[in-house]
Amino acid sequence: MTLLDPRHPxxxxxxxxxxxxxxxxxxxxxxxxxxxxxxALLFAALGGYCAYLLLITFDPQPPDDR
Structure with missing residues (x-):
């Protein structure tokens, strides 16, 4: 389980x-x-986590659930 699901629409x-x-x-x-x-440190860490998930490793293709 992750804090947020980057695959969500x-x-x-x-x-x-x-x-x-x-x-x-x-x-x-x-x-x-x-x-x-x-x-401040907590929110900066959260921002870094969100940046990593939503900007760096984000895959724009929807998962293939066939």
């Missing part, structure tokens, strides 16, 4: 995947600026 458009990654890193920056480094 919701993640097919590129703009959604980029937006999710950007929101994670933006929230990490917000937490860092407000003085919560632990939460």
């Amino acid at each position: 919701f993640f097919r458009p590129l703009w959604r995947r980029v937006l999710i990654v950007a929101l994670c890193f933006a929230w990490a920056l917000f937490e860092l600026v407000t003085g919560a480094p632990v939460w």
